[in-house]
Amino acid sequence: MLRPSRFLAALFAAVSVAQDTCNEPASRLYLPDPPYDNYIYFDCHSSSHVILTSPMSNSNFSILGPRLLMAWPAGNSGLAAYFEPTDGVNGTLTPRLENSTSTGEILNPIYEPIEGSDPRVGVSGSVNFNVPANLTIPILGSIRTIRDFAEGSSILDPGVQGGLRFSQSDDNGATVNRTWFDNITTTVLTFTPFDGAQPVIIDSNSNHLLFGAGTYRFNASFNYPHLEQLNQTEALNPQSADLIQQQPDQTTSLSFLSYEDKLLAGTWRFLTYFGRDSMISMLLMQPVLSEGENGAIEAVISAVLERINRADGTVCHEEVIGDYATYLNLKENITSTEPRCDYKMVDTDYLLPIAMQNYFVDTSTGQQRSDEFFNTTATFLVENDGLTYGTLAEITISKIMNATSAFASPGGQTIQNLIHLRASEPVGEWRDSNNGLGGGRIPYDVNAALVPAGLRAIAALSRAGFFANRPEWNETADRYAQVWEDSTLQFFEVVVPQSEAVSLVESYVADGSLSVPTNTDNITGDMTYYGVALDGNVPPPSNASSPVVPVMNTDDCFRHFFLNTTNQAQLSAFLNQTADHILNPFPVGLASDVGLFVANPAYAGNASFAANFSRGAYHGTVVWGWQLAMMGAGLGRQLGRCSSSNVPDFCNDTPLYNKVLSSYNRLWDLVENNEAQLSSEVWSWNYDNGYQATPLGSIIATESNIRQLWSLTFLAVRREKFGGSG
Incomplete structure (x- = not known):
């Protein structure tokens, strides 16, 4: 028998039979994203996200097939059922979910109280198969297991699949169930024929379930401690309550991802704590989020602090909980359900002091809550x-x-003293796919923005009375920050002469067989940008000795949003090149009909390298909603400085000010034209006399979350009015 974590044991001990009827109405959301149909349901008992994948005539059947998937925030758990047409002809099976004949709803809740234990919860519904179908691969337990299968090598651990149990039911249906590695929790999926459909048959040789054409009811449930959800009113501050009526989709999505002890990164793939995601979301959405005890802001910061590695101070990137935590513990011969944490990222540490300052120093509620909050004792990780x-x-x-002192010391401004990825890791910041940084080891966003911003926040916290036993941090952190602000950009700068830039863009389009216009008439001078990282796979063709990864990108937004820099010549030049990238259409710049691409490899001069940043790459020529939000908020912050008491020089440079303002308005035009995509994680495109948004998951196996926490930040980030002429 596995030893439950003390956290779970306490929950088990405290469980009593909950009320059968919720006091508040259930929340429902339908989010179509062909070939995916998304249905979200939650009430006081449980939360569920159901995704039905139904291939379209133009789908790539090698990466996309019929699938029914359930995702549950509790335990980051769920199940997936992969189907094939019985006749084996890809594309012929196009399942759909049908409304209940009794309630008229697609999904209905399952709630079964169990004396002395957690209730069994989940959802029921009906799925129609237009042709006979086989359930070939059921996966029950952890979303992380499903994610690894869907995006990895499509291989499942025999220890996971070996726990599946198949049984026939008296009503001509069939059940698949699996007991988790904790020997307590069970996930159950049952299908029952409806309205004259043929019986469900279990093929004992293959462990497939066989269905005829017709409609089948399904029940999907599990018994695991429920998370205490923040409803829409509880997730938002009172001043923002009108958003519930004005933007019901986004506020319902925010509530689905918000709980008293953490905010979740996205659904379905990242339905758990991610430190970077939650803190960036908090910082962008702070004007509308709830404050105080059991509010959304404190949920974010407390979740981060709970998961810090006490040995070295690293902030947790992703928690590992539920069945997957027990699975990994067993792999190390540890019999425990204790949660674990992933500490491989190098960016997340610097967001913590910024989040702390923004709340505990800059708001009255935070100031009042500070003593009680920071005297709280950690309970999530046994080691803390x-x-x-x-x-x-x-x-x-x-x-x-300690990590930033060497670069800030006299004469210490060298590449060696910048923040590097961990030696054993290929990733370490938000562009965390294997090709996201082009092999780079020293990320631009971390060094040029997050480090100095984190240091500024540490100085502010020190001045406010935090870290009383280290009073020198007040002055030291500010001094460090100034050096990092002023001396990091130079390492990442790329300047491509005009004639070479034209040639590179034309070759990029031709060599990549892209069907897009080159737009090289927009290249009227040398092209300047800051590469995504240093020490990558390919140097810029204009400077073979340069260590900069030659990929134009949107990470300028970090510096605009987090810093009010004071080196006037540098600030003006930096704003100028950012504005150019927004005003210039891809592949000269970053702008397209579907938004700003987070990467543009047109100036790399290497076709195979550029192919790693395609429209099918997770961090390639694709659009991320939150980067649009941060760019909008960041440029708004810089333009807002022109009305401050300390006006930067660019504000009085009329041509430059107007260019920055034009880029701000161009960005917001793109945002408003892509409202349908904004709340999702990432989207790609097709080109046919213009760019059309398309789901990334229709191109590659990696799907986009239909709702991503940091993509909901447009609830707070809005277009502002700025006057023309500086």
């Missing part, structure tokens, strides 16, 4: 037992001060 939030925060701040 006995440590207060204040102690854990100080461990991380000490790590940051």
